Amino acid sequence: xxxxxxxxxxxxxxxxxxxxxxxxxxxxxxxxxxxxxxxxxxxxxxxxxxxxxxxxxxxxxxxxxxxxxxxxxxxxxxxxxxxxxxxxxxxxxxxxxxxxxxxxxxxxxxxxxxxxxxxxxxxxxxxxxxxxxxxxxxxxxxxxxxxxxxxxxxxxxxxxxxxxxxxxxxxxxxxxxxxxxxxxxxxxxxxxxxxxxxxxxxxxxxxxxxxxxxxxxxxxxxxxxxxxxxxxxxxxxxxxxxxxxxxxxxxxxxxxxxxxxxxxxxxxxxxxxxxxxxxxxxxxxxxxxxxxxxxxxxxxxxxxxxxxxxxxxxxxxxxxxxxxxxxxxxxxxxxxxxxxxxxxxxxxxxxxxxxxxxxxxxxxxxxxxxxxxxxxxxxxxxxxxxxxxxxxxxxxxxxxxxxxxxxxxxxxxxxxxxxxxxxxxxxxxxxxxxxxxxxxxxxxxxxxxxxxxxx
Numbered sequence: 130x131x132x133x134x135x136x137x138x139x140x141x142x143x144x145x146x147x148x149x150x151x152x153x154x155x156x157x158x159x160x161x162x163x164x165x166x167x168x169x170x171x172x173x174x175x176x177x178x179x180x181x182x183x184x185x186x187x188x189x190x191x192x193x194x195x196x197x198x199x200x201x202x203x204x205x206x207x208x209x210x211x212x213x214x215x216x217x218x219x220x221x222x223x224x225x226x227x228x229x230x231x232x233x234x235x236x237x238x239x240x241x242x243x244x245x246x247x248x249x250x251x252x253x254x255x256x257x258x259x260x261x262x263x264x265x266x267x268x269x270x271x272x273x274x275x276x277x278x279x280x281x282x283x284x285x286x287x288x289x290x291x292x293x294x295x296x297x298x299x300x301x302x303x304x305x306x307x308x309x310x311x312x313x314x315x316x317x318x319x320x321x322x323x324x325x326x327x328x329x330x331x332x333x334x335x336x337x338x339x340x341x342x343x344x345x346x347x348x349x350x351x352x353x354x355x356x357x358x359x360x361x362x363x364x365x366x367x368x369x370x371x372x373x374x375x376x377x378x379x380x381x382x383x384x385x386x387x388x389x390x391x392x393x394x395x396x397x398x399x400x401x402x403x404x405x406x407x408x409x410x411x412x413x414x415x416x417x418x419x420x421x422x423x424x425x426x427x428x429x430x431x432x433x434x435x436x437x438x439x440x441x442x443x444x445x446x447x448x449x450x451x452x453x454x455x456x457x458x459x460x461x462x463x464x465x466x467x468x469x470x471x472x473x474x475x476x477x478x479x480x481x482x483x484x485x486x487x488x489x490x491x492x493x494x495x496x497x498x499x500x501x502x503x504x505x506x507x508x509x510x511x512x513x514x515x516x517x518x519x520x521x522x523x524x525x526x527x528x529x530x531x532x533x534x535x536x537x538x539x540x541x542x543x544x545x546x547x548x549x550x551x552x553x554x555x556x557x558x559x560x561x562x563x564x565x566x567x568x569x570x571x572x573x574x575x576x577x578x579x580x581x582x583x584x
Contacts, residue, residue: 131206133213136220138246139237141213146205148212150237153244157237160212224252231260235271242280254280261289261307264297269307278314286311305344316353328354336362338401338416346409352395363401365460366421370414372455374399377412377426377472381447390447397430397449405468411449420463422486426451428472429494452476459483467491474498482506491537493517505529516540516561528553539563546571551580 131143140151141160148160203211219228224241226234238256241249257277260268271277281289290311298304309330315323331354334341345351351359360371379390379397399412405425406413415423428449451472458464459480464487471494481487482503490507491514492498498518505526510533517540527533528550534557538546543565551557551574560580562572575581 131209133209135213135216138241138244138249139216139220141209141216143205143209148205148209150212150216152237152240157240158233160208224249226252226256231265231267235268236275239275239277239280250280254285257281258285258289262292262297264293264299264304264307266299266303269298269303273306273310278310281314283315283318283320286315301340302344305341306348309344309348309350313350313353324353328358332358332362335359335401338403342401343409346400349395351398356398359398363416363421364419366416366419366463369455369457369460370399370421370424372457373424373426373451374412376451376453376455378450379447380450393449405466417463421461422463423466423468424461424464425466425468425470426472427468427470429470448473454478454481456480462486465489470494477501477504479503485509488512488532490514500524502526508532511535511556513537523547525550527551530554531556533557535559535561537561538565541565544568546575548574552578 133141135141138153140154142149142151150157150160215229219225219234222228224234224238235253235256238249238253242253257268257272257280261272278286290308293304293308295301295304298307309327312323312327316327327350330341331345331350334345356371356374360367363370374393377393379393380387381390382388396410397412398410399414400409401416402409402413403415405415405423411427411430413425414421426449428451430447430449449472451469452475454474454477456478457480458478459482461484464484466489467484467487468489468491470491474492474495475497476499477492479501480503481501484507486509487507488509489512490504490510491512493514494517496517496519498520500515500520502524505524506529508529508531510530512535513530513533514535514537516537520538520541520543523538523543523546525547527547531554533554536557536559539561540563543562545568546560546562548571551560557580559582560575561582562575563583572581
């Protein structure tokens with residue numbers, strides 16, 4: 130067995146015709162191949178290559194022309210000595226990163242750092258910082274996979290944060306991931322400046338609801354701001370939503386008993402989004418021109434679990450409960466849509482009649498719900514969904530909803546409907562009545578008017 134000691138830490142051995150790299154006496158990796166075999170007539174192509182990485186990129190581009198390079202078979206012994214020569218030169222030139230491929234250099238430098246090679250530590254950190262700043266993707270992947278952030282001190286991390294530019298990275302997501310992972314690390318080190326900077330960026334993004342806001346939600350960054358910080362962004366309307374949020378309780382069923390949690394989980398808190406969707410949590414709202422225009426609360430997380438980026442097995446999936454809305458909801462003067470699904474709602478506040486901009490009201494799956502007469506004074510309401518609420522009757526005052534176009538009453542316990550009142554609703558186009566014990570007179574009326582829908 131051939132063996133070559135490169136320096137005090139690195140040894141190469143030829144085992145079973147394969148070159149194997151050892152660090153401090155421990156097997157590190159098997160050298161798979163010699164990277165480059167450049168024909169003499171192609172050497173000018175590589176004149177501008179400043180490193181093995183650059184040369185390998187040029188080699189990759191040359192293969193795009195449909196002219197694959199020929200593989201030249203060499204003996205295991207020759208290949209072994211070639212690897213020995215490459216690594217010896219690399220070490221003699223103080224671990225010059227340009228002399229071997231970064232796919233080998235960085236893992237090797239990291240290992241050498243771990244065993245106490247001070248020169249390797251210096252080079253590793255310098256090159257890591259350099260490659261992060263220029264957005265070099267292979268090293269960024271290595272940086273995250275190997276948790277290399279722990280090798281940088283606070284001063285070095287701040288240096289990277291201040292120097293990285295988005296244009297250097299493949300995508301904005303990668304840029305944001307690097308930048309804010311570094312900031313998070315500083316926060317973990319109790320760096321007050323980092324926490325202040327991170328909070329400022331998070332709040333600004335949420336306020337503008339830009340691309341970065343979704344990055345912060347996906348990355349669980351909202352734990353770095355308080356709910357007070359959050360709601361201060363949304364003025365008086367935000368104060369009302371905050372009040373609703375505080376009234377919501379989270380529970381799950383354990384052995385037939387309802388167990389309430391003290392607090393909501395992060396992903397459950399209200400979030401502003403561009404379009405109502407459960408993808409960003411069960412409580413969402415839309416906000417335009419400093420006003421809340423749409424609210425949605427989806428109480429059954431078990432039904433929505435496929436939309437959430439959470440660990441279902443962690444025991445945090447359950448149900449949300451909001452037994453009543455605050456009377457102050459009437460102050461949401463620009464609210465156009467209110468969606469309340471399966472939240473065990475008991476009653477609707479009388480002040481709902483003052484929501485003069487409301488066009489869509491969807492209250493679904495609340496079997497203890499008691500309707501208020503004020504509900505029938507929503508003059509601009511176009512869509513009313515009251516499905517699965519165990520309703521036994523609909524009052525004649527429904528005729529006050531002059532702009533109503535769609536009425537959903539499915540999955541209730543209705544035996545009849547106020548026919549004369551429905552006749553007075555000239556804009557009504559559809560009435561959904563599936564799974565109700567309706568009498569023949571009501572069904573015949575709906576069919577005659579072309580309103581009858583079973584969905």
